[in-house]
Amino acid sequence: MDAFVQAHRNIIIDTTLDSLKKHGFEARFFPSREEAAAYIMEIALDCNTVGIAGTHTARALGVVPMLEKAGKKVFDHWKLKPGTPEELECRKSQMLSDLFLASANAITMTGEIVNRDGCGNRINSMTFGPGKVVLVVGRNKIVPDLDAAIARIEEVAAPIRAMSLSRKTPCVQTGYCMDCDSPERICRVTSIIHRQPMLTKITVIILDEELGY
Numbered sequence: 001m002d003a004f005v006q007a008h009r010n011i012i013i014d015t016t017l018d019s020l021k022k023h024g025f026e027a028r029f030f031p032s033r034e035e036a037a038a039y040i041m042e043i044a045l046d047c048n049t050v051g052i053a054g055t056h057t058a059r060a061l062g063v064v065p066m067l068e069k070a071g072k073k074v075f076d077h078w079k080l081k082p083g084t085p086e087e088l089e090c091r092k093s094q095m096l097s098d099l100f101l102a103s104a105n106a107i108t109m110t111g112e113i114v115n116r117d118g119c120g121n122r123i124n125s126m127t128f129g130p131g132k133v134v135l136v137v138g139r140n141k142i143v144p145d146l147d148a149a150i151a152r153i154e155e156v157a158a159p160i161r162a163m164s165l166s167r168k169t170p171c172v173q174t175g176y177c178m179d180c181d182s183p184e185r186i187c188r189v190t191s192i193i194h195r196q197p198m199l200t201k202i203t204v205i206i207l208d209e210e211l212g213y
């Protein structure tokens with residue numbers, strides 16, 4: 001890789017890590033998925049239950065089978081039929097798990113965590129309930145500030161998520177948010193975590209690759 005490209009990436013990642021730490025979050029950088037997965041398994045050592053949000057990023061590390069193999073009870077609503085009582089119960093269990101794993105829609109270089117949800121179970125679980133929260137983010141989710149975080153959600157994360165869910169929303173056609181009134185709208189709750197929540201320890205893991213959306 002071009003040395004200047006690498007230097008630019010390093011500045012962005014180092015600034016983000018410093019800002020997150022200043023805001024009370026634990027923040028770690030890993031160059032590979034394997035190292036990040038090993039760190040998550042270390043964090044999970046004293047956990048019996050693990051909730052996992054609807055995230056491609058955290059799953060891409062392969063930690064779900066690793067956690068199950070280690071004897072953890074994993075609450076993964078993607079394994080259940082949507083809209084069933086079992087799926088709803090699973091989402092609720094995530095909120096009281098010993099460890100909650102998710103990604104984020106955007107992490108700012110100024111040290112905030114920004115998300116937009118349809119149901120809100122992911123946002124709930126990030127801020128209060130689980131014993132520990134670990135967020136795994138690719139470097140593509142780092143943005144300069146809060147305005148850029150909202151722009152990233154509306155121009156990238158939400159339209160792609162709507163596509164992946166086969167929603168009949170205008171962003172699926174335009175590629176960017178139209179602030180729709182569709183009954184299938186996925187954007188219903190926005191959360192900005194400005195500082196480490198008082199009763200929840202959040203660890204942000206930044207990976208040196210583009211991962212998730």
Ligand code: SF4
Binds near residue numbers: 158159172180186
């Ligand atoms: S508000 Fe509607 S148009 Fe905008 S990103 Fe969400 S689902 Fe798409």
